[in-house]
Amino acid sequence: MKKFNRRTFIKAAAASGVVGSVPMYLSLADHKKVASEEPLKKVWSQCNGCASMCSKAVYSKNNRLWKVEGHPLHLKSGGRLCARGHGMAADVYNTSRVTQPMKRVGDTFEPISWEQAFSEIGEKLGKIVEEHKGDSVLWVEHGPRGKFYADILLDLIGSPNYCTHYSTCFTSKTNVWPKMVGDSLAADHENANYLLFVGRNFGGGIIPNGMNKIHKAIERGAKLVVVDPKYNEMAKIAHDWVPIRPGTDLAFYLGLAHTLISENLYDRNFVNRNVLGFSEFWEANKTASADWASEVTGIPADKIREIARDMAASAPKAILEPGWHGLNCHYVNSTQTAQMNVILNALVGNFYKIGGLYPGQDIPFGSVDRKMPPFKRKGERADGAGVKGKFPTVEPGRGIAQITPQLVEEGLIKAVFIYHYNPLRTAPNPEYQKKIKDAELVVVIPTDWNETAVHTAHYILPEDYYLERTETPRNNSGHLAHIYPQISIRAKALDPIHDTKPLREIVAGICEAMGYEGYFNFTIEDEVKAALSTVEGLTPERLYEEGTIEFTTHFMEGVPLEFKTSTKKINFKVPEYEANGFSGVPTWVPPATWPKEENEFRLIHGKQPWHSHSITANNPYLMAITKAYNGEWMWMNKVRADKLGIKNGDTVTVQSSVSTKQAKVKVTELVHPDCVWISNSYGNFSERQKDGYGVGVNFNDFLELQVEPMAGGTNSQEIIVKITKGVS
Missing domain, CATH: 3.40.228.10 (Dimethylsulfoxide Reductase, domain 2)
Incomplete structure (x- = not known):
């Protein structure tokens, strides 16, 4: 590789017009040499490795990521960053990122301009709404990160169908x-x-x-x-x-x-x-x-x-x-x-x-004064969440994400927008989830070539990576009680290195292409300022400077009167x-399935300290940890393994009513005899994700589509598998 000194580097950067794109082609040694004389820039952001969104300092030189550090005040991190927090930052340079808008042409994708993408999507969506009404449009996401912008689009076309991933996660708690x-x-x-x-x-x-x-x-x-x-x-x-x-x-x-x-x-x-x-x-x-x-x-x-x-x-x-x-x-x-x-x-x-x-001690935020869409009558939700006679006790604000392909099959949904979500890896039965592509319009808004983008999208509209965008402030609450309320902000730490856009601009472009003008007459800076307008004495500048702010208003013990x-x-x-016909009080309800035969097990899953579902499974640094610890292996109890003649490291065939796959086995006394356990992070099958492709299996590979009727969950531990030694 050609060696760069500082002067030739600056000339090359100026000639390219995109400073951030040049360092991508330098070796690490070259980059360190070039950057050694440059000033170190520090910006407070929030991690995207999981829903904790720990506050972290992002350091860069010449628009190139240098290092990240945890915020000492943040409730979730306490100054520490886990492996995911470090590894995910480097994914800004991952070769599996979608670098510009793409359109499906047959079995492949062709790059198109943003103008063409907005124009074609706007035209197709307009025809769908005209013919089938807004009720036929669904927005589903790993929510509710994009809800503010999604609601503008859905309100304009008259759709009630906003849906989060919660039915595949913790919906029973949020329902109860x-x-x-x-x-x-x-x-x-x-x-x-x-x-x-x-x-x-x-x-x-x-x-x-x-x-x-x-x-x-x-x-x-x-x-x-x-x-x-x-x-x-x-x-x-x-x-x-x-x-x-x-x-x-x-x-x-x-x-x-x-x-x-x-x-x-x-x-x-x-x-x-x-x-x-x-x-x-x-x-x-x-x-x-x-x-x-x-x-x-x-x-x-x-x-x-x-x-x-x-x-x-x-x-x-x-x-x-x-x-x-x-x-x-x-x-x-x-x-x-x-x-x-x-x-x-x-x-x-x-x-x-x-x-x-x-x-949780939350700070109330303000909102921008925006043009409100004219009222359009919305019908009942397509997924039946909150609807009498269907799923009346399921939260309509969250919905039932896993039945999206069913809604497409039944003709209830004609257009699907999928944002920051990969149902082909995180919802039951990926082969069935692929049927989402049969809708008249499928728009996927990812950062990378995940399975859902590759196998279902008609259009892929890539979002800026989290280090490349500013978002509105968030409260730090949820998992941990905290006496003092906190807020944090994700600020833009790097200029985008590809032809990507933030979600606000993506949704605005679609709305404007449909003829809906003036509904995004605000900037992200306007949103940040409006959010903090309810917090006396706190300016955007201070929040950007400190990253996380803790307030002195605190919790006082005492049960509320009501x-x-x-x-x-x-x-x-x-x-x-x-x-609605259910028992008002909880009583014993057995699991829907039980293992019965000598080679039958309940397949259960859980997390690992260095992965978050499928979002991290294409990260080269985190996957190196997986390889070092055989993290993708399936755990089996030693007593059961001995009876089946299975030894540590053996390959076994795993069969359910849905699919048959192979996995390697870790034989251990540290798991219950009735079950086998796998991490929920593996089984990626997008060939464009070279680090995660073909590593391990995923519990959703074996799971039938199910809906728990009270809260809408997937019943993803209700999987019975037969296991035999070797490949069969």
Whole structure:
């Protein structure tokens, strides 16, 4: 490679007209030499490795990424960045990025201009709306990051069909907590005395500062108990790891509640003052004793009673972790399990308590004064979320993402917009998800050549990478309780190196091509300024300078006089469920499927400390970690493996009702005999993603399309597979 000195580098950059494109072609040694004399630029951004969106400093020289560091104040990171936070930053230079707008022509894609893309999409969408009305258009995303812009488009055409990925993730929790409590409360781990984590794994998650808080609690004398079919990362620091038969968390919870109530260990005063439906719940579950739960879960009855008694002894500084990205949210009984999470925390009286649960402390933001679309009548949602006679208790604001191909097949959806979401890897049965392409118009807005873009898109409109764009401020809340509210901002750290655009400009271009002028008469700077207009004394300049701001307004202990539910109380019996034909109180519902034969297992999945679903599985640095640790291998219990003649490192054939694939096996005693476990990050099949292509398998490869009727979930742990040694 030609050697560059500083003078020739500057000349080349000037000649190209795009300074940022030149360093891409330098070797690392050349780049370091060229950049050594250049000033170091620092910009505060937010990570895109997972939903935690940790605040981080992005350093660059000559528009070339130099390094990233965690923000010491940020709630989720506490100054630390996980492997994903570092690895994902480098993906700005990943060769799998889509570098300009693309149009499908037969089985291939051809590059087109933004003007042509907007013109053709606008014309086709206009015809679809004219012929089939706005109800035939769906916007689905890893939400709600693009909702503000998507809503403008959907309001203009008259579509109610905004949908997030939550039905493939944690929808049972978000469905239950508003109906039972009115708020989703978070745990104050650092000040708790007893921490019970069931199917929840901060170590694999990853929430760096969450692990830090738990370490501090343990050092202070708190007890951590992990209940999980797999010996996960958190189990390594726990006082107890309790293996549980997968799919039976609900029975475990019922056994805990029975012990608390029958032994009069629950907080009677809290329940009497704040709960409706206690007697109905108890009447329905009088026989769900620890002994009964032991038979279902495989956990000794004495251990169930011990956990319940320890929680009661530590109350109200005792927590059943309310986070819901774990193994317990993907079964036919997951809504009832989520209900029991609320009930158990209420029984120990930890609501709105330091060392217990309390709501995230959010700062209210303002919004730009924009031109409002004329009212267009919207019909009912195509997916039936919130619709009587279909899925009446599913949240219409989130929808049922996994049935998108079904809606296309049925002719209910004619145009699909997919933003920052890859359903061909994160929704059930990818071969069925490919049918999305049969819609009259499919527009995918990614950053890379993911499976959904390659196999379903008619048009690909590439978004700027997260380091290349500014977004409006966000509150730092959710997974972790925090006394002091925080806000952070993602600011543009690098100029775009490809012909990409931010989402605002993409949606504006489509709307304007349809003849809708003036609805994006604001800039991102206007949005940031408007968002902060409600925060006295805080300017955009200060937020850009500091990255994360923490406020002194803080949480005060005390249960509210009224809860924001339909009854103004905590509902152990949920009126909304009862009114729509479901049981108002949770009772035992078995999993839909059970392994029966000697070579049958329940296939379960979870996270690894260096990956986030499929979004990170094409990163060369993170995939190097995978190769070093055989991270894509399937875990199998040694006793079961011995019976099948399977040894560590063997290749096995994995068969479900949906597909047959091969995987390598890790034989271990650290997973429950009833199941096999895989990471949810592998199985990429886009040939344009060379680092992730063909590595491992994905649980969705084996999953039938399902909809849990109360919350709309995918039931993605309801997979029974047959495993045989070798390739068959």
